Amino acid sequence: xxxxxxxxxxxxxxxxxxxxxxxxxxxxxxxxxxxxxxxxxxxxxxxxxxxxxxxxxxxxxxxxxxxxxxxxxxxxxxxxxxxxxxxxxxxxxxxxxxxxxxxxxxxxxxxxxxxxxxxxxxxxxxxxxxxxxxxxxxxxxxxxxxxxxxxxxxxxxxxxxxxxxxxxxxxxxxxxxxx
Numbered sequence: 001x002x003x004x005x006x007x008x009x010x011x012x013x014x015x016x017x018x019x020x021x022x023x024x025x026x027x028x029x030x031x032x033x034x035x036x037x038x039x040x041x042x043x044x045x046x047x048x049x050x051x052x053x054x055x056x057x058x059x060x061x062x063x064x065x066x067x068x069x070x071x072x073x074x075x076x077x078x079x080x081x082x083x084x085x086x087x088x089x090x091x092x093x094x095x096x097x098x099x100x101x102x103x104x105x106x107x108x109x110x111x112x113x114x115x116x117x118x119x120x121x122x123x124x125x126x127x128x129x130x131x132x133x134x135x136x137x138x139x140x141x142x143x144x145x146x147x148x149x150x151x152x153x154x155x156x157x158x159x160x161x162x163x164x165x166x167x168x169x170x171x172x173x174x175x176x177x178x179x
Contacts, residue, residue, distance in 0.1 A: 039149075039151065039163060039165070041135045041137070041151045041153075041162065041163065042130050042132075042133040042135050042137075043133070044135065045133050045134040045135040045153050046132055046133050046134075047083055047084035047132055047133065047134060048084075049084060050080060050084045050085065050131055050132060051080045051084060051085035051105045051106070055076060055079070055080070055087065055105040055106075055108075056104070056105065056106060056107055056108035057076070057108050058072050058073065058076050058103050058108045058110050059107070059108045059109055059110055060072065060110070062110070064112055065101075065110045068089070068091060068099075068101070071089045071090070071091040072089040072101060072103060072110060073089075074089060075087050075088050075089025075090065075101070075103060076089070076103055080105050080131060081129065081130075081131050082102060082129045082130070082131060082133075082136070082154070083102070083129075083131075083133065083134045083154050084131070084132065084134075085104065085105045085106055086102045086103060086104060086105060086154070087102070087103040087105060088100060088101070088102055088103075088129060089101050089102075089103065090127065093116050094118070096118050096119050096120060097116050097117070097118040097144075098116065098117050098118075098126060098127060099112070099113065099116050099117075100112075100113050100117075100127060101113065102154065104156075111157070111158075113159060114159070115142035115143045116142070116143055116144070117138055117140045117141070117142060118140050118141050118144050119139065119140040119141070120141070120147070121169040121170055121171070121177065122139050122140050122141075122147055122149075122167040122168065122169060122170075123139070123167070123168040123169070123170045123174075123176070124139040124149070124167075124168070125137070125139065126138065126139055126140050134153050134154045134155070135151055135152070135153055135154075135162075136151070136152045136153075136154060136159065137149075137150070137151055138150045138151075138152065139167055140167065147166075147167045147169070148164050148165065148166060148167050149163075149164070149165045149166065149167045149168070150163065150164050150165075151163040151164075
């Protein structure tokens with residue numbers, strides 16, 4: 001039966017042209033959905049439970065933790081906001097730039113993100129995280145290089161890159177720039 005359909009399509013140039021157009025538009029639509037449009041990985045990396053109770057004080061024994069102790073304490077004061085049992089401390093590092101660390105509510109261990117995050121013309125929030133997800137979304141340049149839309153998963157020790165796409169860039173009016 002499949003052979004007879006293929007024979008009929010190959011014998012009729014109009015059917016062949018229609019079939020080609022249909023297949024190429026379906027392929028274009030699939031490819032476009034893979035690379036454009038918003039990506040939301042928060043639900044895929046949901047945590048089973050969230051912390052309740054008194055949090056441990058942050059451990060400020062490392063040089064960096066001691067240097068940013070005020071910002072870390074301010075982050076801890078906001079409570080658990082990430083990956084079930086982590087507090088997040090965020091601070092500026094210049095115009096359009098931020099640094100951040102996560103603090104374990106059980107132990108007080110402070111872990112810094114290994115780069116600064118800056119935005120110049122990228123659209124979207126630089127840093128997004130949720131209390132009930134291990135995913136973290138970062139849009140911008142890391143250490144002022146390689147602008148991208150990135151998703152990481154926090155495994156309790158480090159941030160693991162799971163998705164990287166070109167960032168959407170905007171002009172002074174907020175309109176998307178053409179690549």
